[in-house]
Amino acid sequence: MTGTFNTGETRESLRKEYNPDGSVLRQAQLRLLDMLDYLKAAAAEAGVAWRLDGGNVLGALRHGGFIPWDDDVDIVVDHKDYRRFCTYLKRHPHPQFVLQDNSTDPGYLKSWASLRDTKSEHLSTENENSRDRKALEIMKYRGLHIDIFPYEDRILPSLQRLAGKLACVVNFRLSPDHPHWAQAGYAFLEHGVFPVFRLFGQLFGKKGAYMHTYGTWFYERFPERVLRPYREIRFEGRTYNGPAEPEEFCGIIYGNYNDLPPKDKRNRHQVTVRFL
Template sequence: MIETFNTGETQETLRNDYNPDGSVLRRAQLRLLDMAIYLQETAKKIGVPCRLDGGNVLGALRHGGFIPWDDDIDMVVSQKDFKRLCDYLKAHPHPQYVLQDNDTDPGFYKEWACLRDLKSENRSHEANNSENRHVHEAQKYRGLHIDIFPYEGYMIPWLQHLAAKLSVNVNLKFAGRHPILAQISYKFLHHIVFPSFRWIGRIFGNPDLYMHSYGAWFYEQNPRRCMIPHKDIVFEGYTFEGPADPDELCRIAYGNYMDLPPKDKRDRHKVDVIFK
């Protein structure tokens, strides 16, 4: 029996409309899938639990893989393991993929890292004077990417909102326009402010409240029981690590996640992908 979504669409019609075989989007998705396989294999090799996050968990449950209109993969690791994974990826470079953080790319001011593809390029079609365009063009590496986010317990939600606002402002106001000020601000937040927030969280925070680490631009609050231990999840026919309770994780983030959003609410990234 063919599953029909609330909009009357099926998996087949979605594939035909958004990411048919051979399309640029499908090629991008398959490149990202290769990168995710490499990233998880590397993490397992050094004993770092690394799992799919966000819309990829939703996609795995609802579509068996990518959300048809999405060109994104997010993965998360524990904050205590984040630096070890990043350091290993930088010390053992892949011939086609590079770990992007502020060490490898001085124009990158985020509190997470990216695994970037060197044989593709995201070309923004945001307005030339837009803040997002300046953020994009400040970066050395602009290929297809997987975001690698640290997450942790003992979080204090209002402090995370403040941390995210500070990080967003450094990126949107300074990146590509005031590089020296951007670098100084990033270092101050990264080495002094956010560690201080983490120290406060260890005293006053809830050990069972998990969020993306301070400075990430996400605010979902998840109970420990739905985050760890990781549980296998199938994505595009491959087995990845996923959250302990993917259903609860998706309900917290998306509500009734098995329903499709209206067509005009389907978020498509404002970039064109060029393959080299």
């Protein structure tokens, strides 16, 4: 997109306001690009297909890269390839980036993995008693991160929503004050509840309708034709995999995705970044 947004702002004015060169946010975005390039190369070596997800696809279409106020990068891989990719990353460690899952960080209780930067740290600016701050501070690795989500079809949306609620209980209610109960809850969900949900999905779910895996808290469902085959998209002047129909993909998630939200609705994380 070029020209002026619905708010009267332009790409240039947004960049000046939110992430100018040399700002902490821009430094974080550039570090994330280095991490993304590493994952791109590692996925090629491991023979794993992947693509950018969510706000990164939106950012590519609307801003040519990062949403100016955002420091998120998310990728997805097929559920069948997910564990193999995580194993590859752990067996071929990077000198600065580490694969974070429950096996490398007992305080990490999510159904997806993250690639973490060990030369930075997220510092929460929320109240010290907030659930998000406590959930962050219980983790071993707290640097800039790229989430790696498993993706699969035949998920039952009702069970996906229930799975997300259960995962939030473990991550935000139990983990800060009851880590042993949280660890037990995580194991029960991952090895007991979610495999049963997946079995029901294989029996009754819709083939070719894809969602994030059980235990995530993202609930959009996409027909396969919107996602595959993956299509190259430009992001910050670099080329990465995106969905087959990125415009339709963003429409499903965001509606009128070319419109900017009001300033008070721009989702900026309540954290700052310290570079080590």
